[in-house]
Amino acid sequence: MTTIAADAVPQPLKFGRIRPGQILIWTLLLLGGLLMVMPILYMFSTSLKTASQVYDLRLIPAAPTFDNYIKVLSDGNFLRWFGNSTFIATTVTLSNVFFDSLVGYTLAKFEFRGRYFIFLAILSTLMIPTEMLVIPWYLMSSQLHWLDSYWGIMFPGMMTAFGTFLMKQFFETVPDDFLEAARIDGLNEFQIWWKVAMPLVAPALSALAIFTFLGNWTAFFWPLIVTTSRELYTLPVGLSSFSDAQDTRWEMIMTGAALATIPTLVVFLVLQRFIVRGVMLAGLKG
Structure with a gap:
């Protein structure tokens, strides 16, 4: 019988243990990043809305338009x-x-x-x-x-x-x-x-x-x-x-x-x- 060396046998992959503290930190960082980015995203979203849609809080406008950009740049x-x-x-x-x-x-x-x-x-x-x-x-x-x-x-x-x-x-x-x-x-x-x-x-x-x-x-x-x-x-x-x-x-x-x-x-x-x-x-x- 052919002897197989112990170090040649595939070993199961070892994954680092994720600690609860790390999950909490990454969650807080993600939430903080979203809070910082949301005003900018809402600014660009509102710029694509008409006057009647401004108070619609949806991030993606129902009918986006670039008319506002044309008006501002033509001014x-x-x-x-x-x-x-x-x-x-x-x-x-x-x-x-x-x-x-x-x-x-x-x-x-x-x-x-x-x-x-x-x-x-x-x-x-x-x-x-x-x-x-x-x-x-x-x-x-x-x-x-x-x-x-x-x-x-x-x-x-x-x-x-x-x-x-x-x-x-x-x-x-x-x-x-x-x-x-x-x-x-x-x-x-x-x-x-x-x-x-x-x-x-x-x-x-x-x-x-x-x-x-x-x-x-x-x-x-x-x-x-x-x-x-x-x-x-x-x-x-x-x-x-x-x-x-x-x-x-x-x-x-x-x-x-x-x-x-x-x-x-x-x-x-x-x-x-x-x-x-x-x-x-x-x-x-x-």
Whole structure:
């Protein structure tokens, strides 16, 4: 008889035992994810409904229509508001990436008197609510004749304490040996910052860029206060004009909001790997 080795006999598959705690955690995560996604799905669903179907809570419309999208896109004001938001969000994002990283690099890599005090002063502004800054911002805009202008909308966010803090923390992880080697090669300090230090903190730059862009894309309170001309409205302010004292056109508001959400989703999908990497590195540094 042929002897079969014990290790050659097929062994039954062993499945890991699923614990009740794991089932509970995954169930809670699934429910939490559904709760977060449902408003977005309902927004897109309402954008496909007519005015008479808005209060029908069914997620899939009985008779979906794209007429709302045609009406919104054919409205010249909406396209102008979309362009305003794109211009403002992009400009403020580029300004933040440049100035916040420049100040963060200076505070992280240069020794000078008062550096610690300056850093604490910058951090202290994070504890001031935005609502308390609106009046000083408005008075400054009025004195400098920035009311109802693009510059008046943008100047409060051209540089932020959060961005400075984030970039300083990441620049501190850049080895000083790299910077010294660049100095020996004859690069000036600006070239060292731009060509050596900046590429090493690319994940932090990406995270700062997307947070700044999304924050300015969805900004409502300050643009509403500082602008009076419909031509200067941003998307959130412009969408609010679809409502009046007599009627609220929810189907139009949801359609505009759906169109406004698309760029933010695209930006997030393009840069999400940089955000995840930036968060991981920030956690490792902490």
